[in-house]
Amino acid sequence: MRSAEYVIIGGGPTGLGAAHRLSELDQSDWVLVEQSHSLGGLASSVVDEQGFIWDLGGHVLFSHYDYFDKLLSDLLKENWLEHQREAWIWMRNQWIPYPFQNNMWRLPQEDLEKCLLGLDGLKTNEASTADMDFDEWIVASFGEGIADVFMRPYNFKVWAYPPHELTANWVGERVATINKSDVLRNIEAKADIKSWGPNAVFRFPAEGGTGRIWNELGKRLPKENIVLNTEVREIDSEKQIVFCGDGKQFKYEKLITTMPLPFTIKKLRGQIRDDFPNDKLEQFKWSSTHVIGLGIQGSTPEQLRSKCWMYFPEDNVPFYRATVFSNYSPQNVPLPGRQWSLMCEISESTKKQVNHATVISDTIQGLHSVGVLPKDANLVSTWKKFLPFGYPTPFLGRNEILDDFIPRLEARNIFSRGRFGGWKYEVSNQDHSLMQGVELINALLLNEKELTFWNPTEINKS
Numbered sequence: 001m002r003s004a005e006y007v008i009i010g011g012g013p014t015g016l017g018a019a020h021r022l023s024e025l026d027q028s029d030w031v032l033v034e035q036s037h038s039l040g041g042l043a044s045s046v047v048d049e050q051g052f053i054w055d056l057g058g059h060v061l062f063s064h065y066d067y068f069d070k071l072l073s074d075l076l077k078e079n080w081l082e083h084q085r086e087a088w089i090w091m092r093n094q095w096i097p098y099p100f101q102n103n104m105w106r107l108p109q110e111d112l113e114k115c116l117l118g119l120d121g122l123k124t125n126e127a128s129t130a131d132m133d134f135d136e137w138i139v140a141s142f143g144e145g146i147a148d149v150f151m152r153p154y155n156f157k158v159w160a161y162p163p164h165e166l167t168a169n170w171v172g173e174r175v176a177t178i179n180k181s182d183v184l185r186n187i188e189a190k191a192d193i194k195s196w197g198p199n200a201v202f203r204f205p206a207e208g209g210t211g212r213i214w215n216e217l218g219k220r221l222p223k224e225n226i227v228l229n230t231e232v233r234e235i236d237s238e239k240q241i242v243f244c245g246d247g248k249q250f251k252y253e254k255l256i257t258t259m260p261l262p263f264t265i266k267k268l269r270g271q272i273r274d275d276f277p278n279d280k281l282e283q284f285k286w287s288s289t290h291v292i293g294l295g296i297q298g299s300t301p302e303q304l305r306s307k308c309w310m311y312f313p314e315d316n317v318p319f320y321r322a323t324v325f326s327n328y329s330p331q332n333v334p335l336p337g338r339q340w341s342l343m344c345e346i347s348e349s350t351k352k353q354v355n356h357a358t359v360i361s362d363t364i365q366g367l368h369s370v371g372v373l374p375k376d377a378n379l380v381s382t383w384k385k386f387l388p389f390g391y392p393t394p395f396l397g398r399n400e401i402l403d404d405f406i407p408r409l410e411a412r413n414i415f416s417r418g419r420f421g422g423w424k425y426e427v428s429n430q431d432h433s434l435m436q437g438v439e440l441i442n443a444l445l446l447n448e449k450e451l452t453f454w455n456p457t458e459i460n461k462s
């Protein structure tokens with residue numbers, strides 16, 4: 001049995017953030033255990049058999065932290081490409097610039113009138129999220145018209161649950177609330193408002209996809225502290241030992257886990273399990289993601305050359321988003337300039353079933369039907385990846401359960417953080433995840449406050 005002061009489960013951005021910070025603070029008594037053969041978790045990249053590179057879903061970097069920015073700049077040095085975000089929505093057989101609520105003048109008259117009627121009834125522009133479900137928040141923020149025309153269908157496709165099954169308190173910066181007079185002015189002027197939000201410009205690794213970042217960070221860590229291909233199966237919180245599928249055992253003083261929270265709890269041995277009642281565990285909701293990659297011979301069609309990604313709120317195609325992945329870096333295809341690539345994401349849950357057997361052909365058919373993939377396109381690669389854990393759903397009652405479960409685990413020296421470890425979607429991007437790991441170490445070693453996990457709204461304001 002190997003002993004370490006800190007055992008970290010998972011080599012995604014959160015686990016790597018914790019490991020990196022430990023190293024920075026000259027701590028060497030730690031071990032990171034990862035079930036996969038490589039590091040990066042959901043932020044990894046894959047090279048398919050034809051040589052096309054794929055991220056596990058469209059990953060766009062934005063950051064709320066100087067620490068994150070500096071680290072990434074240092075990791076990849078000059079090897080970045082910078083892009084102007086160009087996001088579009090395909091609906092009613094036309095392209096509308098994202099975000100929808102700023103560009104409604106492009107809608108057919110009937111939809112536009114419906115949206116405006118809804119806006120008329122709005123009492124305030126800033127709905128408070130406290131005590132609202134997400135559907136109530138949408139209606140309070142945008143009115144019934146925008147809710148029906150865009151918000152409900154779009155959010156169902158992304159989340160795979162109807163909005164009334166989600167809380168609203170994750171929203172923060174994620175939805176551009178509406179300024180009625182601006183909207184009316186845009187409609188009058190028929191002006192596209194394209195630039196919005198924290199990721200109007202983003203950078204992307206020149207080579208190797210998003211996963212390159214995390215591989216580089218992994219290379220900086222001492223090899224002997226990283227154990228790959230090892231799945232954690234059980235945790236004895238009394239003896240403070242982690243048991244793995246291959247027979248390895250790790251004794252810890254502090255356990256940092258980035259596994260999905262309800263599954264960490266299910267791995268606990270003994271009486272401690274009684275602290276986490278099954279009826280609460282069963283309330284956790286999440287969605288899975290199908291990622292479909294298509295490598296295509298030839299040059300990128302004119303209409304897609306400057307587009308980054310496109311949203312598809314209508315149910316005439318299975319995917320909610322398609323990314324022109326070759327636009328992020330020419331090196332994402334094996335023959336730059338002579339090939340291009342598209343990556344589509346499809347959500348799945350108990351409320352939204354997907355036919356796994358036909359998901360690729362359904363995607364191709366959908367892309368043809370909306371004109372994104374030319375009918376005569378020469379497909380040289382089709383790739384798919386199913387992510388059982390894609391989005392941690394902000395289910396109703398989530399915060400109360402987290403506020404109960406997380407401190408109970410911490411009382412046993414188990415610290416659950418990260419996209420699925422912390423289950424806070426609003427702080428589950430790469431920057432947030434890395435910083436959850438970093439801030440946890442700062443809290444344990446330097447007694448600092450963990451802002452990201454405990455105060456997401458504040459963090460997302462910066």
Ligand SMILES: Cc1cc2nc3c(=O)[nH]c(=O)nc-3n(C[C@H](O)[C@H](O)[C@H](O)COP(=O)(O)OP(=O)(O)OC[C@H]3O[C@@H](n4cnc5c(N)ncnc54)[C@H](O)[C@@H]3O)c2cc1C
Pocket residue numbers: 009010011012013014015016033034035036039040041042043056057058059060061062230231232233258259260289345387389390391417418419420421428429430431433
């Ligand atoms: C479809 C999609 C799109 C996304 N888009 C963006 C984006 O645009 N921008 C952005 O910044 N972020 C994006 N993200 C989020 C990004 O991927 C996450 O921020 C990040 O990967 C979370 O890091 P993590 O370490 O918390 O979790 P993960 O990346 O999930 O890492 C957890 C690790 O734990 C390992 N593990 C799990 N169970 C065990 C076990 N029993 N034993 C050992 N190891 C185990 C896993 O193999 C994994 O490597 C997206 C994610 C998805 C799924």
